[in-house]
Amino acid sequence: MLAISDQPGEFNFTRLPDEDVDPVECGFATVQCYASEIEPQMLNLLFKSEDVEDFLERLREQKFRVITGRPQPYKFARL
Numbered sequence: 001m002l003a004i005s006d007q008p009g010e011f012n013f014t015r016l017p018d019e020d021v022d023p024v025e026c027g028f029a030t031v032q033c034y035a036s037e038i039e040p041q042m043l044n045l046l047f048k049s050e051d052v053e054d055f056l057e058r059l060r061e062q063k064f065r066v067i068t069g070r071p072q073p074y075k076f077a078r079l
Contacts, residue, residue, distance in 0.1 A: 002042060002064075005030040006052045013039060028052055 009030030010023045024043065028051045033039050045062065049055035056066050 001035040001038060003032040004052065011043060011046060029055065
């Protein structure tokens with residue numbers, strides 16, 4: 001549902017917003033979300049986080065399963 005790279009970048013939405021909005025930049029990660037229903041929760045956790053490890057810990061605290069390593073190319077966009 002989510003792919004994360006530890007390179008500074010943007011939060012990439014599942015689909016383009018209906019309105020013209022500025023990109024959501026992140027100083028410590030590039031994030032690709034694949035489920036629009038969790039995007040608000042992911043953005044909230046991301047804004048509260050200080051770095052990638054903090055973000056991953058917050059995901060775990062919310063009972064999200066965190067799998068490290070490269071995503072399968074047939075399922076996720078390359079970051």
